[in-house]
Amino acid sequence: MAPPPIAAVSGTTSLDNNHQGLTEDLRSGKSHMLRILIRALNRVAEVGRAIAKKNAEIMRLESLALTDPLTGLINRRGFVDHLKRVTAGAQRYDDQGVLGYIDLDNFKPINDELGHDCGDEALRLVARTIVDNVRMSDLVGRIGGDEFAVLFVQTDIEQGVLRARRLQSELNKLRFTMGKTSVPVSASLGTAPYISGTDAKALLRRADSAMYLDKDMRRQLHRSPPLFQIR
Numbered sequence: 001m002a003p004p005p006i007a008a009v010s011g012t013t014s015l016d017n018n019h020q021g022l023t024e025d026l027r028s029g030k031s032h033m034l035r036i037l038i039r040a041l042n043r044v045a046e047v048g049r050a051i052a053k054k055n056a057e058i059m060r061l062e063s064l065a066l067t068d069p070l071t072g073l074i075n076r077r078g079f080v081d082h083l084k085r086v087t088a089g090a091q092r093y094d095d096q097g098v099l100g101y102i103d104l105d106n107f108k109p110i111n112d113e114l115g116h117d118c119g120d121e122a123l124r125l126v127a128r129t130i131v132d133n134v135r136m137s138d139l140v141g142r143i144g145g146d147e148f149a150v151l152f153v154q155t156d157i158e159q160g161v162l163r164a165r166r167l168q169s170e171l172n173k174l175r176f177t178m179g180k181t182s183v184p185v186s187a188s189l190g191t192a193p194y195i196s197g198t199d200a201k202a203l204l205r206r207a208d209s210a211m212y213l214d215k216d217m218r219r220q221l222h223r224s225p226p227l228f229q230i231r
Contacts, residue, residue: 068142070120071127079141079149084200086139086153096195098160100150100167101207102130103215105186107146118178122185125176133167149207157193164191188215 066078074082089095104126111119123146130140130148139151150167152160167189174185190210194203 071124071142073127073131073148074139074141076141076143079139079143079151080200080204082139082141083151083203086151087194087198087200087203090194090198091196094196095154096157096193097155098152098157098164099192099194099203099207100152100164101190101192101204101211102126102148102150102168102171103144103188103211104146105188105215105218110183114178114181114183118181118183121176121178122183125174126171126185126187129171129174130167133170134163149204157195160193161191164189186218188212188218190214 066074066081068075083099086095086097090097104122107119107122110122123142126148127140127142130150134140134150134152137153139149139153141149143149150164152163155163168187171185171187176183176185188211190207190213192203192206192210
């Protein structure tokens, strides 16, 4: 007798159905996890951008806090902070240099008689002249109303003092015109060397005292030019 015919099976078995369902679940789960991961990465990127923006704003505000808005030079606080770092480095590396302290002569009458616009122009001119006559590595700051300081770094003391006096000579050649008034610039300067172990605040005091000695000497020698000359 012949064996019974084998019946054809149509569709899929329950095993196939289970496998297909599991595959779809896995795919769905992976897609869901991928979306979560993408959202998390986007959030991290947003936080990173926010932090970078905040840090940039902090740096901008710190820069403003250490910068003189009229001349663009660092202010007294910024200069003293840098001076402390330089003197600390001098002790560590046995370095030396010279601090120059500059005070404009007869500046108050310029403000009082010619106006603050004229005084501001004088200060900007002095700032530009100082920057143009020192090295990029030297530090220049406006540390008071008409007071400036220059730190001649990593230089022989004798050469540093010589460079400071040359700078003073350049400042005393300055003259600018406001309307019909020719205004000369005159500056007194004191210097103080720093070596390993020099205290920053004591260095400033010595340079300031030397500046006043120079100012008194210039007055006694009548070296200051006339205040104003009407053209």
